[in-house]
Amino acid sequence: MHYVDLSRNPERYTGYKGNSAQKIWQCIYQENCFKPDMKFDKNFLINPNPFGMCLEKRVFYRLISGLHSAITIAIAANSFKPAPAGFGDGTWFRNVEMFRNRFGTKWTLEGPQRLKNVYFVYLLEMRALIKAAPYFRKELFYTGNAEDDAETRKRVEELMNTLKGFRNPFDETEMFTGVEAAARELREEFRQHFFNISRIMDCVGCDKCRLWGKLQTHGMGTALKILFSDLPSSHYRTQDGTVYPPFQLTRNEVVSLFQSFGRYASSIRETEEFRRVMTSVQSKQEL
Secondary structure, three states, X not given: OOOOOHHHOOOOOOOOOOHHHHHHHHHHHHHHOOOOOOOOOOOOOOOOOOOOOOHHHHHHHHHHHHHXXXXXXXXXXXXXXXXXXXXXXXXXXXXXXXXXXXXXXXXOOOHHHHHHHHHHHHHHHHHXXXXXXXXXXXXXXXXXXXXXXXXXXXXXXXXXXXXOOOOOOOOHHHOOOOOHHHHHHHHHHHHHXXXXXXXXXXXXXXXHHHHHHHHHHHHHHHHHHHHOOOOOOOOEEOOOOOEEOOOXXXXXXXXXXXXXXXXXXXXXXXXXXXXHHHHHHHHHHHO
């Protein structure tokens, strides 16, 4: 295991593209996303979408689509243009054309829905933070530096207080209901598909891309762990006498959840900035 300073390795354009990057997402969508009955959508493998699936499978698709879209927004907001002829420093810029092509309706009607999926994941992770607020309020957040520890606890407390104003942004109780055996099987299938996607991220050929892909996938997985856990605060005994330990999160899970939530918040902020820029350009063209 090695540690990485995320502040010195921001998520942005790295030059990783082409067949290698496309194969990663093809493998995720075509082999690890739930598929509808083909009588509903025979073109799913060409244009993945959540139609013709149950609630849980639609949620899974929207999570992956939201992850993909958030990564795309980060790249579009921090694109790189090499210097002419390769001499000198290049420039970082906001790639409005890329954003418009990916999330507009010029090439596909799915564009706006992809943006909605970013908001969807943001609300899901917000719900996880709200549910785990009592746990985070007790967390020590040990960094080895007393001042940093105190500052971290202060910021987390402020965030938890802010999130209290948002009531039930996502209702996880609607998922995995119905016949117990079928719900349990679907839940395990849901978990296995997500685990597979996390493993696929290990195959990304770019170190920084793999870092942020794994981090956000891990953060999303942590949010799901919280949402579908009972969060006991101490050891408890079930009716059959089995004793379970209290709910716990590892250091990596805590870091990945907060970082992932921050990335989706940044994606939403960048989306608003893209909209502002495009509106400004359109207004100038009309003059």
